[in-house]
Amino acid sequence: MAPTKPHGPASYFPSIEAKYGRSVDDWFALMDGAGITGQKDLVNWLKTEHEMGHGHATALAQFHLNPGKWQR
Template sequence: MATAKPQGPASYFPSIEAKYGRTVDDWFTAMTAAGITGHKDLVNWLKTEHEMGHGHATALAQFHLNPGKWEC
């Protein structure tokens, strides 16, 4: 039986983990610790503080702020 592919932001998670060397759970912990609650501010923080690309930063921020919206 085939496993369903992740949808939405979660589809970026394997490449995020491979490129930046941290698990997505580590990124979610870091975003929570940063205390940033707005999407745009989280994206900018990931881009400036962690040199993350825009697409990857957006995927993490979207999922972090709306974890129940997409299945992993």
């Protein structure tokens, strides 16, 4: 059986890695280091500090704050 395609935020991961040149694990480590716990604040931080688009920032923040909710 073929592996299932990622759903939810993880479906953005390949394009995030390609566009911004970092692995999602690198982004998660950066978010850990930022010490920001709220989704809105985390999204704004990714957008302002790393010039990330809103959709990509939201996908990373959602997955980072709720890692058990979606498959990678």
